[in-house]
Amino acid sequence: MLAKIKSFSECKVLIVDDEIASRILLESILESFVVCQTASSGREAIQKCRQDVPDLVLLDMNMPDKNGLEVCQALRVFPETASVPIIFVTATMDVQVENACWEVGASDFVMKPVNASTLTHRIKTHLENKTRTEYLESMVYHDQLTGLYNRSYLAKEIPKTIKQVARDKDSIGIIVIDIDRFKLFNDNYGHLDGDICLQRVASIIENTVKRPKDAVIRFGGEEFLVILPYVDETGAGFVAEQIVKAVSKAKITHEYGLDGIVTISAGYATKPAREFIDSSATSLIKEADMALFEAKDTGRNQAKG
Ligand code: GH3
Ligand code: MG
Ligand code: MG
Ligand code: MG
DSSP: OOOOOOOGGGOEEEEEOSOHHHHHHHHHHHTTTSEEEEESSHHHHHHHHHHSOOSEEEEESOOSSSOHHHHHHHHHHSTTTTTSOEEEEESOOOHHHHHHHHHTTOOEEEESSOOHHHHHHHHHHHHHHHHHHHHHHHHHHBOTTTOSBOHHHHHHHHHHHHHHHHHTTOEEEEEEEEETTHHHHHHHHOHHHHHHHHHHHHHHHHHHOOOTTOEEEEOSSSEEEEEEETOOHHHHHHHHHHHHHHHHHTOOBOTTSGGGBOOEEEEEEEEEGGGOSSSSOHHHHHHHHHHHHHHHHTTSSSEEO
C-alpha cells in the first residue's frame, strides 16, 4: 500500500511517568495536537509499546520499577520500536546522566518543570522527521502504479527473511506470476487501460495472499513475485492456485484473452532456507520462473510447481 505523510493529529505519543500529576500536565500540553496515551511504570510502557507501537515516547527518568534508561534500552532492542523517537523528561540532569541517555539511544531530552513551548516544538520536530522518513521509505520500497512492493524492497528484505527462516529450520516459497497475453490487451485497449488492468490484478493478488509475513512484489512490467516464508511445496502450490483462480474469477474483459477474460500463469518453487547459497534467492526465483514457463507452455491460466 502506498503511504501518505501522517499529520500530527494521527500521531500517537506515549507519556510515561510514575506521577499522575506529571502525566496530567504533559497530556494537557500535548492533547491539542497529537493522540496521547499514558503508562505509569516502565514495565507498562514496554508492554504498551510492543502491543501498539507509538510514534514517539516521552519518558520519565526516575521511576520505581524500571527507570527511563532501562526502558529506553529495552525498546531499542525490539525491531519495531528500535527507531521510535524517545524524549527523556527529567528533573535531575548532570553530564553523566546526559551521556547515559545518549548511550541507551535517547533522541532528545527536556528538563522538568517542562516549558510547554519547548516541549511542543521538540515533539513536532521529531514527529516531522519520523513521518517524512517513513513516507520517503515507503516511496523507495513501493511501486507507484500498483502500490505493491518493488524490487528495492525485495533486495532489502529477502536476505533478512532467509536468515530468519533458516534459524527456524523452515522453508521459503516463491511464486512468479505473469499476466497472459497482456501485450494483446495493451494493443487492443491502449496502455492506460493496461495500467488499470495491472492495478486490478495487483490488488487481487494482494488480497489473496493473506498472511502478514508474505510479500507481494511487482517484479517487472506485468510480472509479480510472491514471497512465502514458512511454507512447504503443498502450501506454495495451494496459494499459487488460489491466485490464478481469483484473477480468472474477477472476469476482467480481455477480447483476445483466454475465454475473453484476463488470466495469469504462475510458477512456484520452495526450498529450505538453510540451503540458500546466495542471500538474494536468485536460484529459487529461477526455479519458479522455469515452472512459470511450463505453465505458459502447457496452456496458461494455471499454476505449475
Ligand atoms: P504471455 O501470455 O506469453 O505472457 O504474453 P504477453 O503478451 O503477456 O507477453 P509478455 O509477458 O512478454 O508481455 C509483456 C507486456 O506487458 C508487454 C508490455 O506491453 C506490457 N507491459 C509491461 N509493463 C507495463 C506497464 O507498466 N503498463 C502497461 N500498460 N503495460 C505494460
Ligand atoms: Mg518519576
Ligand atoms: Mg511478461
Ligand atoms: Mg505476459
